[in-house]
Amino acid sequence: MxxxxxxxxxxxxxxxxxxxGVMGAFRDLFHRxxxxxxxxxxxxxxxxxxxxxxxxxxxGAGKSTTIKxxxxxxVPTAGTVTVNGYVPHKQRESYTKGIGxxxxxxxxxxxxxxxxxxxxxLRRIYDVxxxxxxxxxxxxxxxxxxxxxxxxxxxxxxxxxRMRCDLAAALLHNPxxxxxxxxxxxxxxxAKSKIREFLKEIxxxxxxxxxxxxxxxxxxEALCPRVAIIDQGKMLYDGLVDNLxxxxxxxxxxxxxxxxxxxxxxxxxxxxxxxSLV
Amino acid sequence: MNxxxxxxxGPLARYLTIFMxxxxxxxxxxxAYRWDFFVHIFTEFLQQSVSLIFILIIFSKVPAIxxxxxxxxxxxxxxxLVPFGIYSGFFNHLFDVPEKYVLQGEFxxxxxxxxxxWYQVVVETMKPELLVSMIVGIIIMIYSGSNMNLVPVxxxxxxxxxxxxxxxxxxxxxxxxxxxLGFWSEGNLGLMPMVYNLSQYGRYPMTIYRGPVRFxxxxxxxxxxxxxxxxxxxxxxxxxxxxxxxTPVVGIVCFVIAYRVxxxxxxxxxxxxx
Ligand SMILES: Nc1ncnc2c1ncn2[C@@H]1O[C@H](COP(=O)(O)OP(=O)(O)O)[C@@H](O)[C@H]1O
Ligand SMILES: [Mg+2]
Numbered sequence: 001m002x003x004x005x006x007x008x009x010x011x012x013x014x015x016x017x018x019x020x021g022v023m024g025a026f027r028d029l030f031h032r033x034x035x036x037x038x039x040x041x042x043x044x045x046x047x048x049x050x051x052x053x054x055x056x057x058x059x060g061a062g063k064s065t066t067i068k069x070x071x072x073x074x075v076p077t078a079g080t081v082t083v084n085g086y087v088p089h090k091q092r093e094s095y096t097k098g099i100g101x102x103x104x105x106x107x108x109x110x111x112x113x114x115x116x117x118x119x120x121x122l123r124r125i126y127d128v129x130x131x132x133x134x135x136x137x138x139x140x141x142x143x144x145x146x147x148x149x150x151x152x153x154x155x156x157x158x159x160x161x162r163m164r165c166d167l168a169a170a171l172l173h174n175p176x177x178x179x180x181x182x183x184x185x186x187x188x189x190x191a192k193s194k195i196r197e198f199l200k201e202i203x204x205x206x207x208x209x210x211x212x213x214x215x216x217x218x219x220x221e222a223l224c225p226r227v228a229i230i231d232q233g234k235m236l237y238d239g240l241v242d243n244l245x246x247x248x249x250x251x252x253x254x255x256x257x258x259x260x261x262x263x264x265x266x267x268x269x270x271x272x273x274x275x276s277l278v
Numbered sequence: 279m280n281x282x283x284x285x286x287x288g289p290l291a292r293y294l295t296i297f298m299x300x301x302x303x304x305x306x307x308x309x310a311y312r313w314d315f316f317v318h319i320f321t322e323f324l325q326q327s328v329s330l331i332f333i334l335i336i337f338s339k340v341p342a343i344x345x346x347x348x349x350x351x352x353x354x355x356x357x358x359l360v361p362f363g364i365y366s367g368f369f370n371h372l373f374d375v376p377e378k379y380v381l382q383g384e385f386x387x388x389x390x391x392x393x394x395x396w397y398q399v400v401v402e403t404m405k406p407e408l409l410v411s412m413i414v415g416i417i418i419m420i421y422s423g424s425n426m427n428l429v430p431v432x433x434x435x436x437x438x439x440x441x442x443x444x445x446x447x448x449x450x451x452x453x454x455x456x457x458x459l460g461f462w463s464e465g466n467l468g469l470m471p472m473v474y475n476l477s478q479y480g481r482y483p484m485t486i487y488r489g490p491v492r493f494x495x496x497x498x499x500x501x502x503x504x505x506x507x508x509x510x511x512x513x514x515x516x517x518x519x520x521x522x523x524x525t526p527v528v529g530i531v532c533f534v535i536a537y538r539v540x541x542x543x544x545x546x547x548x549x550x551x552x
Binding site: 013073075089094097099101103108112121124125126127 | 292296
């Protein structure tokens with residue numbers, strides 16, 4: 001049994017257009033015109049326990065929407081999904097006990113209260129025993145260096161500090177799976193490398209499964225043996241990073257990915273060519 | 279047994295502990311802006327006093343309105359303030375849901391946590407200092423009650439508790455319902471001020487309204503049950519006994535319906551585009 005298993009996973013959004021003028025607004029009340037946007041289009045996706053998978057794609061490709069379905073925030077339009085034995089959007093309250101989520105764009109912590117107070121509140125919410133909590137916090141502090149700003153409210157933190165706190169917060173309850181949506185966005189080189197080091201260690205020690213979206217291919221190269229590439233809602237590639245290198249006969253991931261985004265195919269005849277481009 | 283190792287368990291204990299934590303954090307933040315906090319409580323007092331003076335002025339001109347004396351109207355108002363206090367403290371800010379939680383995508387965070395979403399929104403947005411209205415209400419009830427020589431009986435107290443809970447559930451239901459509309463309408467419908475004004479109708483005797491208004495306040499937006507109906511039974515006037523006793527039922531029905539709409543709304547939640 002796979003830890004994450006999605007089949008034909010699809011999400012459509014209705015995009016409403018507003019009509020002009022008062023009469024238009026009135027007409028919209030009863031009959032609004034809309035078009036349907038397929039943000040995620042029949043994706044099949046399976047992940048084993050302990051894997052670290054990179055999930056990449058151009059802006060608007062459907063990465064965040066996928067993550068939101070896997071974490072139970074959004075109800076899929078079609079398809080099935082089970083994660084960690086649960087159907088995320090149906091068994092939300094039990095399911096979320098076993099996952100951690102970080103959105104790089106938006107903090108999950110309370111804006112106005114000290115970071116440490118947020119952590120304590122999370123301890124209650126996830127029902128983490130005090131001893132476990134203290135031990136984990138200590139460990140996170142050792143790698144991420146949190147202690148100097150634990151007493152500041154989140155709104156006073158720099159982006160790098162905030163991201164480190166968000167990461168720690170997402171892991172305090174020792175989740176089986178960690179979902180990261182652009183965790184390194186806007187960070188400097190040093191902060192990035194700290195976060196990568198931290199994720200590696202967590203994955204090593206706790207066998208935490210990590211799904212990570214990013215625009216920084218350095219994250220993938222540093223962390224993820226496997227990468228999934230999505231474009232306009234469709235899965236373009238799902239397999240080992242190493243296979244990409246041999247398929248394309250190139251040694252720069254960035255060049256390969258750029259070509260895939262541009263719709264090119266690897267030339268046939270290269271070593272390992274034609275393997276798992278789906 | 280070592281008392282320090284005793285940890286209350288079960289969902290109720292967990293929810294209560296979480297509530298206490300939110301409360302403690304809230305108090306801390308408020309104490310940082312102490313001045314605001316007291317101004318807030320003071321304006322609440324002031325608002326209630328204005329309403330009170332309004333009633334007193336009217337009754338300085340006439341002895342009774344449609345068979346209701348000054349003290350009876352005061353008593354209804356006093357009772358009304360108790361569930362109103364609960365509403366102001368806990369449910370008023372459900373009106374943040376359409377804008378802040380749905381449109382701006384804050385609801386993502388709520389849905390990622392292993393506790394009930396409605397409960398989270400309520401404890402995140404509560405303003406428990408506004409519970410002061412309850413105290414003002416109780417004082418007004420005691421004052422007007424003694425003016426009209428009301429002799430309390432033992433069952434007045436448990437009855438009052440049940441009626442207040444029922445009335446607060448009416449408030450919770452109406453505001454949960456309004457909040458849920460945010461999952462359909464993309465933003466605030468601007469209904470909140472209108473509904474707030476309607477809720478204030480519940481603190482006067484229903485007899486002063488025309489039939490359709492009375493019907494609406496009883497069966498559609500049942501604000502007659504947050505003040506008038508339950509108050510009559512506590513001042514021992516029994517011509518609305520049936521309605522008064524319906525208060526908890528109306529509260530429960532109202533809240534259950536609203537909660538279902540809320541749950542259906544959550545399934546429609548779509549967050550924000552990137
Ligand atoms: N709540 C929403 N309402 C309407 N459209 C949305 C919403 N969320 C995402 N989309 C659209 O779906 C597509 C995929 O978005 P997203 O999953 O955020 O992409 P990515 O994370 O890969 O940049 C985009 O075209 C985006 O505009
Ligand atoms: Mg995104």
